Amino acid sequence: MLNNENQKAIDALKDVAMAGIKEQRSSRRWSIFFKFATLILLFLLIMAVVGSAMSKSTRMSAAPSYTAVVDVQGVILQGAEASADNIIPALQDAFADKKVKGIILRCNSPGGSPVQSSYVYNEIKRLRGIYKDKKVIAVAADLCASGGYFIISAADEIYANPSSLVGSIGVRMQSFGVVEAMKKIGVENRELTAGENKAILDPFSPRKPEDEAFVKDLLATTHKHFIDAVKAGRGDRLKNDPDIFSGLFWTGEDAKALGLIDDFGSPASVARDVIGAETMVNFSPEKDIFERLSKRIGASVTKLLLESNNSPAPVLYK
Incomplete structure (x- = not known):
């Protein structure tokens, strides 16, 4: 028991x-x-x-005919989404498609490589010379600056939103120097080179006026290439204002007054009212299916979290 x-x-x-x-x-x-x-x-x-x-x-x-869309999205660099290797084949396919009535070059980019931008610019010019019956209409989205504007200046016409940011026709090279910090903590630079200018703009050595003068000449030459391309693309539509090539950027409203764009519009309105083919087909390279799925999953999870927290969607206005 x-x-x-x-x-x-x-x-x-x-x-x-x-x-x-x-x-x-x-x-x-x-x-x-x-x-x-x-x-x-x-x-x-x-x-x-x-x-x-x-x-x-x-x-x-x-559709009997349609408008082709080619995106210039993000930083323009070799290997990036907005690289010449991605944009040029899309342009070539769009021009070669007999049902394409016109091409929209949709730009949302802060710029990037002058070389990649020049590749795309030159190809647009070449294709326009071959397919004279098809116009390239650029549409600037939130931002079309620097190398992005370099590319779209090859278009027949440029449209933007009044609040788009457009321009920044300039060239930059960024560096830094830590010489004074090294002195304070007792660090000595022992760099060795073969070639007296091999360590030009070395951040661990004092500034040299002759180095800076040399690099400024390089930047000025690249800037001239940029200016020449914009002038060739925009022609006498550009106003005689030296600020245009100073590196400044403007809203779409001010850009129109300066001749940097032709008018206001969105991709849909341009396809409908300018090109005359309302149906749009994106010719940009499609992302890998796993990348597309991951982005959709991320967007779905974010939406669920926002709805569960009863929070408003984030406002992006920078």
């Missing part, structure tokens, strides 16, 4: 065991639920990506 204390201990152990079993069952149920929910989400996202591709194909086959 068990005494009362032993019976209570046994009952307590049973309660603990049952609670553990219930917790394990609950944990398994939640694990199954999250796995199932993840599979459903992935399935829906894959269907969305496939549907997007099918939608593009449907628009291309159904």
Whole structure:
């Protein structure tokens, strides 16, 4: 016979065991639920990506003509989304497509490599010379500056929003110096070179006027290439204002007054009212499916978090 204390201990152990079993069952149920929910989400996202591709194909086959869109998105660099290797083939495909009535060059870029920008600029000029029946209309989005403006100045016309930022026709090279900091902490520069100018603009050595003069000449030459390209592209539409080539940038409203853009408009309004083919087809290279899925998942998770917290969407106005 068990005494009362032993019976209570046994009952307590049973309660603990049952609670553990219930917790394990609950944990398994939640694990199954999250796995199932993840599979459903992935399935829906894959269907969305496939549907997007099918939608593009449907628009291309159904419309008698359409407007091609080629994006200049982000920093213009070799290997980046806005590289000559990505933009030029998209332009070539758009021009060669017989159903394309005109091309919109949609720019949202702070600039980047002068070489990559020049490659794209020259190719636009070449293609315009071959396909004389198709216009290239550039549309500046939030920002079209520096190398981005270099590229779109090759277009037949440029449109923007009154609040777009446009311009920054200049060249820069950024460096730094830590000589005084090295003196304070007792660090000595022991750099060795073969070639008296190999360590030009070395941040660990004092500034040399002759080094800075040499680099300024390089920048001035590159700046001249930029200025010449803009003048060739815009012609007498540019106002005679030296500030245009000073590196300053302007709102779309001021840019229009300076002749940097022709008028106001969005990609949709330009396709409809200027080119005359309202249906738009994006010829830019499509991202890898996993990258597209990850972006969609990130956007979905952000939306869920915002809705669950009853928080407003972030405002981006920089």
